[in-house]
Amino acid sequence: MVFQQKIKISTLGRGTSNITRQVNELIQQSGITQGIVNIFVHHTSASLILCENADPTVRSDLEAFMEKITPDGDTLYRHIDEGPDDMSAHVRTVLTDSSLSIPLNHRQCLLGTWQGIYLWEHRTHPHNRSLTITVYGE
Amino acid sequence: MVFQQKIKISTLGRGTSNITRQVNELIQQSGITQGIVNIFVHHTSASLILCENADPTVRSDLEAFMEKITPDGDTLYRHIDEGPDDMSAHVRTVLTDSSLSIPLNHRQCLLGTWQGIYLWEHRTHPHNRSLTITVYGE
């Protein structure tokens, strides 16, 4: 059995959005009780991470880490058409995930206690992001 | 067909454990001959890598690389409640994988000659880590 649905997430600019609830709702809609859910982002400047879901400073520290290793406006980059955050957004996407496969059972993601699924917007301005959620199993 | 099982791995603190044998044993238990095996870690400070399985200095060099780009005790980080290795462990997890999907055939992982599946503990102290192995196919 395969269940597939596109969703849209509006971001507020650079930062993370917890999408765990949306993913679990789609798993319940799918009727699939055991298998895998795949989450896929259709963009090259926003990505997915599994991250600690309790202390928000984990996500701001991740942002600080990325700013350290791939700062906006780095003169290393030639691809700067869309501004100083253009190429650093592509690098951040490549270092994280465009696709996540998570086991599911009893109609929900088998996440650890401290794991949340986050969409990470890497551009400084707000964007509408498309994702495809595919649930498969039995 | 879907086969799913949780396993526990005890780590000795920061470092890698080769889990290829355990994954192949579960594939054989599953009875599935062709498809995909998904390995998933239920933690945000331990992760998975596919890595060269012959020379152990590859893994110690990877450790040295991580220590260079995200050293323990970096004053950049504010999330330090659990010690100097707390936030660097989260960063190392995000830069590597919480989830790996590997093709299988003839009841074993289709790995290259030099590829091994490693659980990478990023905390300095020993931990008990939970993983879910999901085998699907026919």
Next chain:
Amino acid sequence: MVFQQKIKISTLGRGTSNITRQVNELIQQSGITQGIVNIFVHHTSASLILCENADPTVRSDLEAFMEKITPDGDTLYRHIDEGPDDMSAHVRTVLTDSSLSIPLNHRQCLLGTWQGIYLWEHRTHPHNRSLTITVYGE
């Protein structure tokens, strides 16, 4: 339904090869209309990325980023048997992906407009690389 096939890609040394067309051709051969395609590289010094497919400077800037954080010949590394690009190739592989799972529908990958699937050769000399493509769904 599961369809699995090994393919070979000859690389010209360090750099990226767009393999989107090959992946879509195998999806069409598989007869599967909805599901997931998994692409897997059987090596530890070449990897996969989903990347902007329009401006080639995105890929050269990614190369420049990798050269900055893990330069060839870095004296940090002890695993240097195969030359100055040996260990940096392993690090670049671990920071990117050996395995990519992409949703498919209507017999093709559901990629965003600007997404291409790239094999990234991290060794400076040309290599023959093996990949396994697994298509599953219905």
